[in-house]
Amino acid sequence: MDIALLLKAAILGIVEGLTEFLPISSTGHLIILGDLLDYNDETSKVFKIVIQLAAILAVCWDYRERLTKMVIGLPGDAPSQRFAAMLFVGFLPAAVLGFMFHSTIKALLFNPITVATALIVGGFVILYVEKRAYHPRVNSVDEMRWPDALKVGFAQAVAMIPGTSRSGATIMGGMIFGLSRKTAAEFSFFLAIPTMFAATAYDLYKNWALLHASDLPVFAVGFIASFLAAMWAVKSFIRFISNHTFVVFAWYRIVFGVIVLLTAYTGAVSWSHP
Template sequence: MNYVQALILAIIEGLTEFLPVSSTGHMIIGSSVMGIASDPFVKLFTICIQLGAILSVVVLYFKKFFRSVNFYIKLVIAFIPAAVFGILLSDKIDAMLESPLTVGISLLVGGIILLFVDKWFNNPTINDEEEINYLTALKIGFLQCLAMIPGVSRSGATIVGGMSQKLSRKAAAEFSFFLAVPTMFAATGKKLLDFYQEGHQISNDQFQILIFGNVIAFIVALLAIKSFIGYLNKNGFRIFGWYRIIVGLVIIALILSGHQLSII
């Protein structure tokens, strides 16, 4: 992986991390097109730079992270399902991370769902994170586990999951962002541990590329997140649904017609 490839993937990550379109899915497709997706370091890179993007949440919502201990209890409760399933299904998740076809199908199915969520969940009663109880946090945490399937979208699963529990679009989106912080810290730590346990080492050049990717993802995400919240409040999910459907169909059509997007 060179710096140009790292830049492209980091921009993709920063732009898509908070959108319900699957940042991981887009990075899998991007790395596949560039012919680098099978490289173990690239797989590590695509997970680790998500942490850079997520840290933009801490900067933008700095005060909320020091609001109360109860805030952290809810994040821990919501995080537990992903931690458990992430450990139990680690090998299967890694296998799916190598499949653009899985991404295409997930994008398509998720897009169809997004076309209807604004009608399904249009009577919210919770408008702020402080109103979320522990059981609701746990339910959102279980729905986050769906995002272990590449192409589903962690933000999409948790935002729609929050809306299904009577959260407003804004409250669901913000809780999704908060939950991403412990989730991506854990995912990054586990991926680094797996990388070393498999006998790989990070060279000085690769370490610099990792830092570079995280910085770019952080800056791009910082610029993108507020725009997304504003757009979501006004317009809902339909445009993201249609985008997912179009991209998913294109990916599936390319693979079925014999184009070498798949790396397995």
């Protein structure tokens, strides 16, 4: 087995796990890093699906008590039914729009230049949201109503543009629509579960022919690295936002995006283009 390839798998897995639930775009980081590591062939498409699945499974594990309670309570427990309905409503916009435009977006926008531009724009959006007067009216996920979930769902759909960040769009959208910082983050985590499971299943279906037994060691390394990194990141993120704003993530996005664009403009890095 190629040790260099296993190392690339570990690096990409860690990056996916660390960035999936932060407002800095995991997909964008994977596109840019895949370009730098020269791991952007056909097999890498399935690999990225696998490590994204690992990240969402880490969230399922972290929130297993809440999720188990919801599933068990679905037949007759009103709060569980309402919570499941919120997730379904929030999931719908991305599901419908993703089904319609998924292939087109991947073909035209999945490149480092688009990602860098979206990172910068998203960074300024975060700065704008944080500068606004902030008076949340919804202070827990249980207080949300279906219009809140639907609005966050449309915000999530914007994240189909790589570099936007699914978590960033849902958290910032939630804050704009009146959710508290922690509520927006937690609903973003929960909403990621049906969204990413659906996206993973669809991508696996589309790329099934690319699966090969010889790639299992590489996939396993990436999966484990992503799972462990995501578990740490989710817990750390919730602790962080209890006492901090998202401004640091905004400036990270802007600086990172500018560096990518500068390296492209100067020719220091030969980034791929659509």
